[in-house]
Amino acid sequence: MRLKDKVAIVTGAGRGLGKGIAKKLAEEGAKVVLADMNSPDEAVAEITAGGGTASAFTVNVTKQEEMQAMVQYAIDTYGTLDIMVNNAGINKDGMLHKMPAENWNVVIDVDLTGAFYGTQEALKYMRTQGSGRIINISSGSWLGNLGQANYAAAKAGVVGLTKTAARESAQKGITCNVICPGFIETDMTVKLKEVNEGKAWDSMMERIPMGYAGQPSDVGNMVAFLASDEAAYITSEVINVGGGMIV
């Protein structure tokens, strides 16, 4: 129970990685607000059925006033905010020379501007509190990836945003780190199993030195560590959770 009585928000927690992260934080004793555009009620029910403390908040991370309300909700409900995990994200893949501007804009909006609002609103509170943990979910794709110009740019932006936040808040008792998942089995990625009779999925597995996709709990474990006292001296880091895939 490394996070006993800590209060956390996880965005995009209705399913996939966010849900896995929220579950792990709750297992470690944190009280967790699961925030998502689509109702996170089912994910909340799973956590509370297992004895954890969790509640749902419906939010669109691209709306600043909703993000403000989300942070206020955590404080009103559980008394404080210790851990902010900006996880919500989407992809709209396609080759750069054919990418519609709207696919660029929406991915930058959700993946980068959403992380900006979440980081900013959490910092406003944590700076006064004099403590806090911000953990932003980027992707191994931030280094550049075929068909992902929008996503790579947004996820590289998340790295710059987080490293700047780390510098600006290190003296306020706040750490800010980035996790880059490699290829994790979620709704975002399982669609590949249907492409080319599963061959696209198989060829992805060949690119992972460990030979298999990660699970949301693999990322949850890293989030829990970064949120714990054990990680007090770790800030401004970019940590890969990718079975050796990200080099």
Ligand code: NAD
């Ligand atoms: P997912 O599509 O399974 O889940 C994303 C969640 O975010 C959904 O519940 C969705 O409702 C929510 N969401 C989307 N737009 C939102 C918005 N505007 N406001 C609030 N909530 C919103 O995706 P996932 O695989 O769980 O990915 C989670 C994060 O991890 C994303 O940032 C993604 O880029 C990143 N990531 C995933 C992988 C992977 O292999 N799955 C790899 C690297 C990075």
